[in-house]
Amino acid sequence: MNRLSVSRDRTDIMGYDFADAIEHGTIVSELSVLVAKCLGMDEDFCNDIAIAAMLHDIGKLRLSEHLHKERSEAMVVEKMKYVRMHATFSRDIMKEHGYADNLLDMVYHHHENYDGSGYPSNISGEDIPLGARIIRVCDVFAALVSDRSYRKAFSENVAIELMIEEERHFDMKVFLAFLEVIHSDDYNRVRRLMHGDIAACVVSYYQDNIDM
Numbered sequence: 289m290n291r292l293s294v295s296r297d298r299t300d301i302m303g304y305d306f307a308d309a310i311e312h313g314t315i316v317s318e319l320s321v322l323v324a325k326c327l328g329m330d331e332d333f334c335n336d337i338a339i340a341a342m343l344h345d346i347g348k349l350r351l352s353e354h355l356h357k358e359r360s361e362a363m364v365v366e367k368m369k370y371v372r373m374h375a376t377f378s379r380d381i382m383k384e385h386g387y388a389d390n391l392l393d394m395v396y397h398h399h400e401n402y403d404g405s406g407y408p409s410n411i412s413g414e415d416i417p418l419g420a421r422i423i424r425v426c427d428v429f430a431a432l433v434s435d436r437s438y439r440k441a442f443s444e445n446v447a448i449e450l451m452i453e454e455e456r457h458f459d460m461k462v463f464l465a466f467l468e469v470i471h472s473d474d475y476n477r478v479r480r481l482m483h484g485d486i487a488a489c490v491v492s493y494y495q496d497n498i499d500m
Contacts, residue, residue: 309345311481312430317341318478319426319469320419326465327422337419339387340394344423347377372407375399394419398427401457414459421459425451425466433482444470 320341324334351374379396397409397420404412406424416424432447442450448470455463469475 308434309348312434313342313345315430315434315478315481316344316423316426318481319430319466320422322469322472322474322478323422323426323462323465324419326468327462329418333419336388336391337394337422340391340398340419341423341426343382343387344378344395344398344427345374346381347374347379350374350377350381372399375408390417390419393417394423396420398423400424402459403456405457416459418459418462421462422466425458425462428457429466429470 317338320337321334324337329337348371351371375396375398379392382392382395394417397411397416400406400409400411400416400420401424402413402416402421404410428451429447432442432450433444435441448467451458451463
């Protein structure tokens with residue numbers, strides 16, 4: 289199991305906060321749209337990935353409550369096996385609510401790694417849906433730059449350095465587009481999200497990116 293995957297999964301094991309989940313989903317969604325636009329994707333794709341990225345972790349609501357309260361390190365491995373089911377749960381919840389198959393695929397595969405070491409299907413390369421490849425990069429970054437119960441947030445520069453160390457997990461064209469976004473003026477709104485201006489940014493985000 290790679291270090292970045294462990295970090296993301298431990299977040300879920302050590303505690304789950306609904307407000308934090310909304311904030312995380314909004315940041316990942318905002319970043320994913322910006323990366324998709326940078327890659328030249330059309331409006332329909334950008335609208336779809338905005339929704340999929342916002343809902344990518346919704347399956348965690350189906351995880352047993354004890355997973356988020358129990359802090360015994362002896363149970364970490366057992367819990368991780370269950371926590372990894374959240375991608376399947378997310379897809380199932382969205383399917384129950386009538387979301388299109390392409391959104392379901394983005395969500396189901398958002399923990400796949402480009403080198404085939406991810407989950408749930410261990411697919412690799414361009415067999416992973418593009419939307420999932422984009423969400424993967426943005427999800428890892430958003431997790432690294434956020435406070436967790438077991439560590440403080442990494443700085444943006446350190447987060448990028450850590451991701452570069454694990455670059456085999458990412459589609460390089462997606463990762464390069466992500467780096468371009470991080471150094472653009474458009475990233476300022478995402479930065480405001482990460483510094484607590486969540487309410488204003490969420491309203492602005494939905495007005496700009498989601499067809500109501």
